[in-house]
Amino acid sequence: MTDAASIVLPNMAARRVAGTVRAIVRTLLFVLIIVWSAFPILYVVLSSFKQQKEIFKYPPDIIFTPTFEHYMALATKWTGFFPTMANSLIVAVGATLLACAASILSGFVYSRYANRFLAGSVLYLIAIRLLPPIVVTLPLFPVVDALKLSDTHIVLIVLYATFWVSLCTMIMKTFIDKIPRTLDEAAVVDGATTMQTLFRVIMPLALQGVAACAIFVFVFSWNEYLFALIFTTQHAKTAPLIISEVMDAVSGTNWGVLFAGVTVQLLPVTLLVMLAQRFLIAGLTAGSVKG
Amino acid sequence: MVAINIDRFVKRYGALEVVHDISFDIEEGEFLVLVGPSGCGKSTILRMVAGLEEISGGELRMQGVRVNELSPKERQVAMVFQDYALYPHMSVEQNIGFSLELARVPKAEREAQVKRVADILQIGHLLERRPRELSGGQRQRVAIGRAMVRKPQLFLFDEPLSNLDAKLRAEMRGQIKRLHQTLKTTSMYVTHDQLEAMTLADRIICLFDGHIAQMGTPHDLFDRPANVFVAEFIGSPTMNIVPITASKAEGRTVLTLAGGGEVSLPDGTALPSLTNDGNVLAGIRPEHLSDTPTPGATARIEGVIDMLEPLGSDILVTMQVGGATLTARCTDKGQFQAGQNLTLHFDPARLHLFDSKTQMRLG
């Protein structure tokens, strides 16, 4: 052991300094990330509680006396707003239910059955997601019109669900793949039908996947703009659309009330996403690994 | 009375045939074990009987009725899976009662049935728990309970003990045996462990590469293996099998080992008619080789001790005899040393001879 290098003690003081510097830089970077992610949202939310004249004050006040006048105005004066929120809710819930139901069924089949058609159609499921959604609006527009479905909840529900059903199918497949096949077999031996196997055994074990799909579809449908712009005009108009209209109004935008509306629109899904991050991350990983 | 007929079973995956034209019957109340190395088709046959795997060719009859097209439920089979396949989101009680629930058995009746089974298996105190809160042995019992509660026509076991440690495996083996003695349900049990097969079976089917290598009672397979494969597969430590040439000299039969060693058999030893000019494979089990002459052990073989593996009261002695290696299981009294010369004795009746080309038993 004589030719092994002897231990040279490093300069511990220098190392401590370097460690401290690194810790400070890391903390600063985290602060930067927080500001970047949260500032624009906090800015709107806080502004909605400010007096009209304080909103565009520069530099803005961080500390101020909150006022609820814009929320009162939102409820009393901007009568068009809450119906669009209701539309958003109907459309988002409808699309979520439709997409989840369809993809639970198809995800189960893709996970548990083997067949040349299935193997080929996995590629189709991936490829179809590459199509820009705006392309299909051109032929769908006259069809929707002819079916008298223009400006209805149904058209948005179907569109939103369809644009997520392929990804959700892959997510469900990934989650169901993780459930041992012998559980299905045990259920079959126990006398379960295919549907009973799916809903009594598989579904309860793949709830995380269902939650992930539900969040993806709900957040998307709640916020979507393009389809709502093209396919709704009045009755089925969603909240993002009315916000965009007010924001682009040539004159007389009441910013305080608009900010109050925006806050009401963004708060529920922001909280949902923040609280359900576990499912979101799990779903994102599941959906991307399989293409 | 025959309960199950397996008639010319064939299983194909595309062009690949994994089970070739296999037929056998299971008697009412019989405990039949399918044993063989992995990939021999034993699990596939079990799953074909269960209704989990399509029968590509042949017919499955239960009580004389063709059931190929029936679902597992309609065949009234119950199954214990290798990984137990307990439903993780259900309690023990729900796991056991699931099949009854699906069959719309009323709740009170269901609870009584579950309790009856749980009492037999001594898991009554675990009914509220989830599978993940149970030990391996407890899970195993729940899996058996789930199969029992159905009162099936046929019990299927797919390597149920392979996920347990050695001690628990022995314990559960005993429990399954006792259970079968009580319930007398016709059972089909798949394992790769020959010891499990020997201890549990009324009858064993030894499979090799999708064919039946031998079918019979544990004694049949142990005492009269039909071929080299079964001879080597059944019994532990493995049977010694060495190529020899048998010849008659001065009225006595002499077996010459490939490397030059000789074994003389006593006068009057009856050998079966030999093939290939007397070039055959000879087999002798280690426990039938002894270092002391005992009554009947009248054949002798000499060699040099190569390696010793003490097992406690017994010892495995590996000996080199003219280029061949023989293992003997002897009583350990500290009498052996590596490098020593040793003479082993055996009863010529314990000698197994096999055709060196076809590997089939002679006589």
Next chain:
Amino acid sequence: MRRLNPAAILMLVPTHLLLLVVIALPSIYVFWLSLNESTYGSDLTFVGLDNYVTVLTSSYFWRAALNTLIVVNAVVYIELLIAIGMAALFLGGVRYPKIMFAIVLMPYAISEVVGVLVWKIMLNSGSGVLARTIESLGFGMFNWSVSPPLALSVVTLISIWHHLPFTFLLIYAGMLAIPKSLYEAARIDGATPWQEFWRITLPLTIPAILISLIFRFVFAFRLFSEVWLLTAGGPARLTEVLAVYLYQSGFKYGEFGTASATGWLMVIGSLGVASIYLWAMHRRMLKGND
């Protein structure tokens, strides 16, 4: 694996019916539309490749294509770099991880409309809090509404802000999947943290990076709302991107034929980009070092 039976086929019907009726058939029909002259309420007239000629000789189209190309590439690569840096930072340990992830995810929950609204107000020349900060730092008037490059930069900024959580999560998940033992082995071999990142973290994150690149290119290609809501393509159609060009020709000028031709060109472009990366991934898998 079970063979497909009628019950299973029935279970596939909802998903495939939706995809067929809403996406597959319309996409094919768009191709037919692109070979015809069509507008609201009029019958189709077959015109061959005329629409493609119209589109490909339109300077607005090329302007939109160029803008799309620049914005998409800027968005995807800047976003990727930030995401990699952020993921590495998080990988080095993060305090209050649940809260941090919740904050990082916030922009994902925001509607494009609201995102544009907020940034537009904050960057509004003369009144926005950010614009005035920039102006007070002496960079001159931050008047993006009259400067197409500046406007497209704002579009890029908003798009990155919006989609960074998604890319970050994909890359972070990829980094998390690297076995801890590799880092331990590297440390025993004397690697510095910097070397660990370059020699272990980054090479082993390449599959995740490629996947997020495909996702992001495909999605960025659809870029519409940010531009439409911020500039509506103006001034003088100088900030249009392909989706906006398509929307204008289809829904503003009622030229469904040329809009469809644009749509098909977008599909081809989108598939082209994706196929480059799919090919790269395929090669990596063939080499067996994923």
